[in-house]
Amino acid sequence: MTTHTDVLVLGGGSTGCGIARDLAMRGLEVTLVERGNLTEGTTGRMHGLLHSGGRYAVSDQASARECIEENEILREIAGHCVEATGGLFVQRPEDSDDYFQEKLEGCRECGIPARVLSGREAREIEPYLADDVKRAIEVPDAAVDPFRLCVANAIDAETHGARIETHAEVIDLLRDGDDIHGVEVRHESGPGKRTHTVAGTTEEITADYVVNATGAWAGQIGNMADLEIEVRPSKGVMTIMNVRQVDTVINRCRPKGDADIIVPHETTAILGTTDEEVDDPDDYPEEQWEVDQMIDTLSELVPILSEARTIRSFWGVRPLYEPPGTGTTDPTDITREFFLLDHAERDGVSGMSTIVGGKLTTYRAMAEEIADHVCDKLGVRASCATADEPLPGSETIETLEAGMDDFGLRSPVARRSKQRLGSRASEVLDTDAANPVVCQCEGVTRAEIQDAITQSGTDLNAVRIRTRASMGNCQGGFCCQNMANELHPEYDEETVRAALDELFQERWKGERHALWGEQLSQAMLNYALHATTMNRDRDPASESGDLEYAAFDSGRQTPQRRADGGN
């Protein structure tokens, strides 16, 4: 099977989806292919910080300026993905006064609103800050939901005619002499929305232009066409706490260092991070010391973290890049700027450019630059509208916040549902059908789950990133089954079972890194519920061989009813 498109985008992270949206809005025919789920690479594996730019105000002022610009744009176009938490750069007694001053001046030079707070003022805002915190600089950092942001870009791209194919892995770049003209992909199921148990096919997709937006995986794509792309994947750990110990982004005010940021995110707080170069973005160690370091080091800023409950940890891989010959050894010193590699100029191979580096906060600006570049290549004259056109969900946020309609839901559930869905809330939640809560921890109702299933087929991890269902304290122990139930009857029993098994195993992957204290108890309860109560670990439906039912107790054919009715 072969199909053709104007522009083919490789990679379903924030950059790829941003590019797809931008080009689709400019009227081009776009196809995007992604190996796994949207956000599965790096986008869904970050701390959720929408940078004010303060972090780069000393070391990398170009990045800092771009951050504050994009920060302000995203609050407008993606309001339902952003929580305006504000941020603090916190100075401890042992942290340098000179650096604090440099940070403050740097912020001001870059146009980042910044205000100095005394230790006491900082603790008034965040009571759990350590008693010996000396001062802080307040900046407009914010929390962003990378899943929601990325999915909203993909949805809008589709609305503008783009084709988004997830679970479609590139297995070959089609190169003809010095020209790249498409890819061959393997669909895990389908093509189309993923359905477990449906056989996959391969497909050749040709395009007038290919954009490689696979980030940390860009080198692997390049190899398929003998192009060398010197991406330097660098891993970082993030540890999720079960509650928000802070409501403001807390940064440590020192030049650089691991474990120096806490980002409040929905019901949780995320501790980050580390920076360590890895060889293979798909295979690197996830180690205990990294988790311990997050807790121990960040407890210096917020002491209660040392005793708090963590619900999981996860690792992400930054797509760092530096031009050949730069020779930086410490990955923390590699620039966070992004690079557009035009392979025609660079390698004499036309038809494809690669985008590497960069960060989520500036995804839109990156996408704009690539889209300009692609239009230039294709001789298309069209201008970018992504800075002005709100994403689906963010069109009429003010109206929604003013609205009193709770769609028959209890107010905490309604409030959180509306926050997640933004201006799509009434479209999704306004239903005559029964709408019970499917995920208690995150307050996700059936209607929201069904909306996500419509978008993503049987992939419950795709449902998860759209709704947050199974991302709370119980890590899906209580709701994975309920989420899977929602797939039926549209999908058959065998398909539902496969989808459930995949989600449950995925949840366990991150929980393993939080297995002590309350969360180990929770893990045992989840295990007992799924193995003891449901026998999902030894389900005869999933085992080979026939079970001889007749050998077991068949009960009493006529149960004796008790006259007194009591028991």
Add this chain to the structure above:
Amino acid sequence: MAIEDDVLVLGGGLAGTTAALAAADQDVQVRLVTHKQSTLRHASGLIDVLGYTPAGDGPLVDPFDALSDLPDGHPYERVGVEAVREALSFFDDVAGEAYAGAHTGANALVPTHGGTVKPTARYPASTAAGLASDDRDTLLVGFETLPDFEAPLAAAHLEAAGVPFTARGVTLSFPGIVRDDAKVTRYAHLLDQNESVSTGAGETGAREALAAAVEAHVEDESRVGFPAILGDEHAAEVRADLADALGVDVFEVPMGPPSLPGLRLEDLLYDALEDAGVRVTSGVPVVEYETGTDGDRIDHVVVDRTGSKLPHRADQYVLATGGLVGKGVRSERERVYEPLFDCHVPHAADRYDWFVDDVFGDQPYARFGLRVDRELRPLTADDEPEFSNLRAAGAVLSGYDFAAEKSGGGVSLATGYVAGTRAGEEGGE
């Protein structure tokens, strides 16, 4: 001075209540102290004895065929096969007609709310008509406001598991439920009290309304299964009324927490404690303990009642505080421990050795607990009893994975029975 009893049982789950009842059978004064809600409300209410061997063979038709081959240190190996039989029979006497399964040595395969079947030795009377080895065709009824149980899916799953009957499911609206997120106890209460509800046909009792809603969907089936919400205190009466109205047998499919069958079992056990004259003190944590002068015996424990420190002294003590879920075993980043007496809990030093990567793999954490001698006395790292008058029972024990083996209820009964009986014998001396 202290509050004095012969036997003090710490923990109010299945093991603790069984231990208290067994001790009381020895004509001694028994007190049971509980802190938090027991984990019975999390449990399905089924009494599993052994569904699978530790190697994963099964489901076992007869658990007793495999009981004598269990590895050293398994709680059943500690107490011996005969004690398991006695404990089951003890439970059968306590439970009476509320439970079934005693008429055969074979395990029953009970449909689960996830849709497959699981082996168990004793089951609430409410599930008796639903057994998977009964070849009568089955209609499962789910409710659109109860997302935990998708009846058509569960029916398809049962068929995929090879059950010897045709299973069908329907999803209905539950008469009288107005909130989409009503708790399961609300459903149970509606039926228990047979509250008046509005239907298209006017006001009727909740049971009649439910039967009327289901009736049109029953085809050739002679039994109908519901999620386990059919009443609480009057569950048998609710089932009987539904069965009469529908002209079929009615059964419940056990559900996850909060579990009505688990809560009913809890009520049954606490009623039995009252009948047996066991003093029950609930809602109080044990905060410290004192040993006698030689350090070998526990002299007394101190409970915290809203800030007051009350000493409780007994001759014999039974620790039945549960496992990781019940918090009888706790953990920190660097260690796993037993919080009341700091009894030795064997575990790997590196917490990344506490688990394996397959979620249903052979999980070391599932076995965390106390090692005991054949008297069920917790052992130190040097294999010496921690205290001469302390025994342990139930999920606080190590040496087994109740979730994989489906042995949780049986181990709690057997070890509770043995620990309680021995404590009663010695406490009466």
